[in-house]
Amino acid sequence: MKKVFLIIFSLLLVSCGKTVMEPQTQYVLGTVCTVNLFEDGSEELYQDIFEALNAIDNKFSVNKEYSEISKVNQNAGSVNAVNVSQEVFEVMTVAKKIARATENSFNPALGTLIKLWGIGTDSARIPSDDEIEEALKHCDPDSIILSEVDGSFKIQILDAKTQIDLGAIVKGYAADCIAELLEKRNVKKAIIDLGGNIYVFGNKSENPDDMWRVGIRNPIDPDAQPVEIVSLKSGSVVTSGNYERFFEKDGKRYHHILDSRTGRPAETDLASVSVISDKSIDCDALATAFFVAGKSGVFEDILDLREIKTVFVDLSGKTVVK
Ligand code: AMP
Numbered sequence: 421m422k423k424v425f426l427i428i429f430s431l432l433l434v435s436c437g438k439t440v441m442e443p444q445t446q447y448v449l450g451t452v453c454t455v456n457l458f459e460d461g462s463e464e465l466y467q468d469i470f471e472a473l474n475a476i477d478n479k480f481s482v483n484k485e486y487s488e489i490s491k492v493n494q495n496a497g498s499v500n501a502v503n504v505s506q507e508v509f510e511v512m513t514v515a516k517k518i519a520r521a522t523e524n525s526f527n528p529a530l531g532t533l534i535k536l537w538g539i540g541t542d543s544a545r546i547p548s549d550d551e552i553e554e555a556l557k558h559c560d561p562d563s564i565i566l567s568e569v570d571g572s573f574k575i576q577i578l579d580a581k582t583q584i585d586l587g588a589i590v591k592g593y594a595a596d597c598i599a600e601l602l603e604k605r606n607v608k609k610a611i612i613d614l615g616g617n618i619y620v621f622g623n624k625s626e627n628p629d630d631m632w633r634v635g636i637r638n639p640i641d642p643d644a645q646p647v648e649i650v651s652l653k654s655g656s657v658v659t660s661g662n663y664e665r666f667f668e669k670d671g672k673r674y675h676h677i678l679d680s681r682t683g684r685p686a687e688t689d690l691a692s693v694s695v696i697s698d699k700s701i702d703c704d705a706l707a708t709a710f711f712v713a714g715k716s717g718v719f720e721d722i723l724d725l726r727e728i729k730t731v732f733v734d735l736s737g738k739t740v741v742k
């Protein structure tokens with residue numbers, strides 16, 4: 421009986437012309453990005469979204485020599501500032517602000533150190549102490565100078581060996597941009613997943629009590645059940661963890677989130693940190709910062725940000741929701 425009902429129902433859907441497009445996936449921003457627009461999905465809208473994501477990648481990527489960030493990096497130490505777009509300028513402004521507020525636990529000037537370790541690339545290796553010590557001399561966000569002159573936006577790196585890397589914030593920024601685009605196109609609901617950087621957009625259903633439920637992956641065993649389910653009306657959930665990108669040498673894990681005090685993968689007492697807020701850019705940068713700072717990080721008190729929620733998972737798998 422149930423089967424018959426289902427068949428009739430699906431026939432009705434087709435006869436009303438309501439075939440729903442599948443979610444779309446592309447490799448952008450160095451990760452797998454999937455967008456689900458549910459019944460508002462169309463070829464054209466999905467194309468616009470992935471074009472917008474690729475445009476962001478082309479401006480921010482340190483792996484593309486023509487990107488705006490690469491141009492700034494190539495001119496490090498030059499007396500001339502480099503012209504950038506307003507969006508690169510604005511993301512850099514937020515990045516510097518969060519660096520200050522988190523005592524550089526989130527640090528956008530770690531490019532030199534990140535390249536040295538090469539974690540997530542074919543050339544990943546453990547650098548010598550001398551190399552780390554040398555790179556650490558060139559990781560000061562204060563060396564990055566932002567200026568706005570007659571309506572043009574400029575960035576200058578004073579120190580020739582300092583390099584910008586916005587890998588810990590750009591996916592959050594991109595998720596906010598896509599949410600803004602969906603708002604303009606009157607999309608009712610969507611799930612934006614940029615390599616685990618999640619934005620749930622719009623009301624999940626007509627019922628106002630029906631919340632989105634986002635699972636927080638178990639960082640100790642990523643294939644196990646989620647350690648926590650976050651319910652939210654709409655907004656972003658971003659996780660930084662030691663399981664995301666790493667290499668192993670002599671039984672030790674070297675993960676991709678570096679501590680600018682030591683120049684090494686953060687020796688934190690946490691396995692993952694998730695940050696929940698309506699601004700994905702804040703979630704992204706803060707997840708990285710809280711992960712580096714560990715359980716005792718107390719930046720929430722000094723940050724002038726909208727209300728945020730956090731889920732900390734420690735190395736034994738214990739979960740603390742705040
Ligand atoms: P996330 O996955 O958002 O925590 O970002 C990690 C990526 O950001 C790394 O792959 C590096 O490119 C960069 N990164 C690593 N450590 C830091 C840090 N302490 N602050 C800012 N960016 C970082």
Ligand code: MG
Nearest residue numbers: 588704705708
């Ligand atoms: Mg981040």
